[in-house]
Amino acid sequence: MSTPSGPVPPPATETAGAAPAAPSGRRDQRRAAETGAGASPVREGSRVVIIGGGPGGYEAALVARQLGAQVQVVERQGMGGSAVLTDVVPSKTLIATAEWMTLTEQAGELGIGAEGEGEGEAGALRADMDVVDQRVMRLAEKQSRDIRNRLEREGIEIIAGSGRIGAHMDADANRRVFVETADGGREELAAQIVLVATGATPRMLPTAEPDGERILTWAQMYNLTDIPEHLVVVGSGVTGAEFAGAYNALGAEVTLISSRDRVLPGEDENAAELIEGVFTRRGMHVLSRSRAAGVRRVGDGVEVELTDGRVVAGSHCLVAVGGVPNTAGLGLEEAGVHLKPSGHIEVDRVSRTRAPRVYAAGDCTGVLPLASVAAMQGRIAMWHALGDAVAPLDLASVAANIFTAPEIATIGVTQKAIEAGEVDGAITRLPLARNPRAKMLGIKEGFIKLFSDRPTGTVLGGVVVAPRASELIYPITIAVAQRLTVDQLANVFTIYPSLTGSIAEAARTLHRA
Numbered sequence: 276m277s278t279p280s281g282p283v284p285p286p287a288t289e290t291a292g293a294a295p296a297a298p299s300g301r302r303d304q305r306r307a308a309e310t311g312a313g314a315s316p317v318r319e320g321s322r323v324v325i326i327g328g329g330p331g332g333y334e335a336a337l338v339a340r341q342l343g344a345q346v347q348v349v350e351r352q353g354m355g356g357s358a359v360l361t362d363v364v365p366s367k368t369l370i371a372t373a374e375w376m377t378l379t380e381q382a383g384e385l386g387i388g389a390e391g392e393g394e395g396e397a398g399a400l401r402a403d404m405d406v407v408d409q410r411v412m413r414l415a416e417k418q419s420r421d422i423r424n425r426l427e428r429e430g431i432e433i434i435a436g437s438g439r440i441g442a443h444m445d446a447d448a449n450r451r452v453f454v455e456t457a458d459g460g461r462e463e464l465a466a467q468i469v470l471v472a473t474g475a476t477p478r479m480l481p482t483a484e485p486d487g488e489r490i491l492t493w494a495q496m497y498n499l500t501d502i503p504e505h506l507v508v509v510g511s512g513v514t515g516a517e518f519a520g521a522y523n524a525l526g527a528e529v530t531l532i533s534s535r536d537r538v539l540p541g542e543d544e545n546a547a548e549l550i551e552g553v554f555t556r557r558g559m560h561v562l563s564r565s566r567a568a569g570v571r572r573v574g575d576g577v578e579v580e581l582t583d584g585r586v587v588a589g590s591h592c593l594v595a596v597g598g599v600p601n602t603a604g605l606g607l608e609e610a611g612v613h614l615k616p617s618g619h620i621e622v623d624r625v626s627r628t629r630a631p632r633v634y635a636a637g638d639c640t641g642v643l644p645l646a647s648v649a650a651m652q653g654r655i656a657m658w659h660a661l662g663d664a665v666a667p668l669d670l671a672s673v674a675a676n677i678f679t680a681p682e683i684a685t686i687g688v689t690q691k692a693i694e695a696g697e698v699d700g701a702i703t704r705l706p707l708a709r710n711p712r713a714k715m716l717g718i719k720e721g722f723i724k725l726f727s728d729r730p731t732g733t734v735l736g737g738v739v740v741a742p743r744a745s746e747l748i749y750p751i752t753i754a755v756a757q758r759l760t761v762d763q764l765a766n767v768f769t770i771y772p773s774l775t776g777s778i779a780e781a782a783r784t785l786h787r788a
């Protein structure tokens with residue numbers, strides 16, 4: 276059995292005020308002194324085992340270590356998890372190149388042209404996918420290495436392998452985590468607190484088995500050495516829309532198959548309509564109310580059969596129909612953890628499962644599939660488990676962004692909830708085309724939308740559709756989180772000229788005399 280050295284401390288609930296336990300080994304003692312790890316006197320020396328090294332897992336590990344726990348992280352793929360290795364980091368790096376390509380749309384108007392081009396005409400840009408994909412993979416690997424190094428510097432032990440939780444607690448109320456290590460060995464870890472942060476994997480359709488060459492999941496997209504001639508994207512949710520938009524901008528012919536009336540179902544309607552219009556204007560074929568029945572490989576291409584009998588032929592197909600939680604085979608139910616019918620782990624707002632001393636965070640819980648939420652759930656779990664001050668997870672102040680061009684950022688209540696009478700809210704929407712900075716930059720599409728509480732004027736949420744909406748949403752996020760009023764948001768200086776000027780102006784229009 277592998278445990279950090281030193282006597283087993285009593286269960287976490289009985290260790291408040293206990294003397295700090297020595298970190299394991301002299302190197303770790305030096306590291307702890309250098310980093311200040313172990314500063315809190317609360318439940319020092321508790322043993323924490325975390326299964327999964329994505330944002331849910333590694334952020335929790337850092338908090339647990341800061342609070343003086345002895346921490347082991349079991350990770351089977353690589354530190355940073357899917358977020359770093361296949362999802363957030365690679366997709367946003369690819370999208371960064373695509374975004375630069377879309378900027379050329381304004382070039383002619385702004386008077387930019389390539390040598391040899393006619394006056395006011397920009398030359399066509401070309402993306403070199405070998406360079407792009409190598410950059411994507413390099414960046415992901417570096418980020419993973421940086422996370423590993425940071426955790427190791429803090430004195431956290433990383434075990435490469437697959438973890439599974441034992442069914443019972445022992446007489447000392449320790450839980451067991453069984454690990455099949457990457458080198459084929461087995462280890463048994465003792466833990467007073469276990470955090471399950473095992474994430475999710477792409478959902479497969481039985482009639483659309485990915486072959487890694489032509490029928491692909493998003494994790495396999497970075498192996499393409501050329502821009503697909505014709506990429507058919509099945510699924511118009513956030514992942515499908517982001518990849519469809521990116522490959523369209525990179526120069527691929529793209530067909531986006533959407534089972535709903537419009538792309539991005541569930542998102543702000545005006546934003547989704549706008550982005551669908553942009554996609555169509557850029558030459559993407561958007562097939563609405565079309566459901567894929569199956570995808571098959573045909574020679575060097577693919578055929579996507581729709582449920583109404585139509586067939587869409589392409590060179591490649593990306594199947595982006597959501598994810599399934601990695602919760603099977605972990606021994607969870609035997610340990611008393613309750614799984615929802617979807618397979619997600621049921622947790623409360625401080626990340627507790629129904630099994631004592633077992634917490635869960637991130638995509639395996641299905642609370643909100645965002646890296647930021649996974650990280651916060653993981654931190655909250657450790658603050659709670661180790662007795663630090665903790666506020667329960669508040670989804671009302673979670674900002675989310677869709678990395679299309681333009682981007683769509685949202686925070687707080689939705690227009691739909693206001694229109695349905697669930698919230699007594701006021702709504703305002705300002706098109707960006709009226710903003711002076713937008714005019715100078717040649718930005719014609721996009722808007723700022725703000726929602727406020729009708730009786731009090733408190734900012735309840737907003738939507739930003741703009742280039743870099745992910746950055747522009749921040750003042751609205753602060754207003755929502757800090758319960759500022761529209762007047763407070765309006766009455767601060769913004770740069771002239773700036774896109775944020777439209778946020779202040781939107782707030783001014785909601786002023787109640």
Ligand SMILES: Cc1cc2nc3c(=O)[nH]c(=O)nc-3n(C[C@H](O)[C@H](O)[C@H](O)COP(=O)(O)OP(=O)(O)OC[C@H]3O[C@@H](n4cnc5c(N)ncnc54)[C@H](O)[C@@H]3O)c2cc1C
Nearest residue numbers: 327329330331351356357358437438474637638644645646
């Ligand atoms: C294409 C794409 C783009 C995205 N872009 C964004 C974005 O821009 N912003 C954003 O906030 N979110 C984004 N997301 C969502 C984000 O990736 C997830 O919400 C985030 O990864 C969740 O973190 P996690 O820690 O729960 O899981 P993960 O990041 O999936 O990490 C879990 C880790 O646990 C490991 N694991 C599983 N089982 C075991 C086991 N038994 N033993 C050991 N290890 C195990 C897995 O291998 C994995 O490495 C995107 C998702 C996708 C698919």
